[in-house]
Amino acid sequence: MSLLRVSGLTLTAGDGSEIVSNASLHIDHGEIVGVIGESGSGKSMTLKAIAGLLPGGIVSRGTIGYEKEELTTLSRAQYRKFRDRELGIVYQDPRASVNPVHTVGDFLTEALRVNRRMSRREAETRVHGICREVGLQDPEHQLRAYPYQFSGGMLQRVVIAAALVTEPRLILADEPTTALDVTRQAEVACLLRDQVRERGIGMMFITHDLELAGALCDRVYVMYRGRIVDEAPAERLVESTHPYTRALLRARPTMDRSRRRLETITDEVRAAIDAEVMGA
Numbered sequence: 307m308s309l310l311r312v313s314g315l316t317l318t319a320g321d322g323s324e325i326v327s328n329a330s331l332h333i334d335h336g337e338i339v340g341v342i343g344e345s346g347s348g349k350s351m352t353l354k355a356i357a358g359l360l361p362g363g364i365v366s367r368g369t370i371g372y373e374k375e376e377l378t379t380l381s382r383a384q385y386r387k388f389r390d391r392e393l394g395i396v397y398q399d400p401r402a403s404v405n406p407v408h409t410v411g412d413f414l415t416e417a418l419r420v421n422r423r424m425s426r427r428e429a430e431t432r433v434h435g436i437c438r439e440v441g442l443q444d445p446e447h448q449l450r451a452y453p454y455q456f457s458g459g460m461l462q463r464v465v466i467a468a469a470l471v472t473e474p475r476l477i478l479a480d481e482p483t484t485a486l487d488v489t490r491q492a493e494v495a496c497l498l499r500d501q502v503r504e505r506g507i508g509m510m511f512i513t514h515d516l517e518l519a520g521a522l523c524d525r526v527y528v529m530y531r532g533r534i535v536d537e538a539p540a541e542r543l544v545e546s547t548h549p550y551t552r553a554l555l556r557a558r559p560t561m562d563r564s565r566r567r568l569e570t571i572t573d574e575v576r577a578a579i580d581a582e583v584m585g586a
């Protein structure tokens with residue numbers, strides 16, 4: 307049985323527009339699954355639906371199974387417990403994930419002290435170990451520092467440590483390297499992949515970056531205008547015959563990394579894709 311099974315997920319905004327339409331995906335135990343697509347295609351909303359963190363006013367239909375549990379029937383309090391127990395979430399901007407007025411040590415030990423009822427000393431011991439694993443070499447000193455004293459790349463390592471410290475079985479990563487300096491992006495992405503692989507846990511990895519998805523993931527879903535339009539093992543993605551995936555592959559920047567966002571699909575190509583994919 308898969309770790310996660312999303313079936314027929316449809317998310318409707320207050321004005322009746324569909325943000326996500328009939329999306330189905332699964333993640334097996336220990337599998338790294340990429341979700342790629344342009345800005346606004348519904349990737350983040352799908353992740354939020356899985357995590358039970360949809361903004362107010364969005365109506366969700368469909369089912370979200372996690373092993374034998376059905377998540378869409380959970381109350382808010384039950385969902386919070388589920389997240390604390392099973393999920394680690396890494397967002398794009400590490401500075402938005404931490405509390406600037408708390409030390410990094412307080413941030414990292416909080417979930418263990420509050421949700422797992424560990425003593426401060428127990429929590430700090432666990433946190434020290436994980437800090438070293440994610441490349442924070444001097445935890446004694448670094449845990450007493452404040453977020454502003456860290457570079458973006460180092461702070462994202464802290465956020466990754468926080469996501470792993472409660473020993474979740476599924477990591478949900480929403481463009482975890484996009485906000486970082488280009489020179490740090492591959493480093494942090496590989497660190498996250500290696501940590502997930504070592505633990506044998508699952509990961510959903512959202513990215514705009516086709517090459518990164520191909521290099522990091524086992525399997526990739528492609529989203530376009532709220533729909534999952536293609537799926538392929540990562541190493542077969544370049545062979546896809548789907549018109550939208552082909553367009554993404556053609557739009558893929560090669561040398562100029564400043565144009566990494568997938569914005570170079572022309573209106574004509576888009577109209578042809580709409581006609582084929584959406585039946586428009």
Ligand SMILES: Nc1ncnc2c1ncn2[C@@H]1O[C@H](COP(=O)(O)OP(=O)(O)OP(=O)(O)O)[C@@H](O)[C@H]1O
Pocket residue numbers: 319320325343344345346347348349350351352361364
């Ligand atoms: N609170 C909200 N209420 C209604 N619609 C929203 C809300 N938040 C986002 N949307 C819309 O949902 C659609 C999908 O957004 P989503 O953030 O999932 O896209 P994405 O693929 O993750 O894009 P990006 O890569 O830019 O984050 C967008 O059209 C967006 O405008």
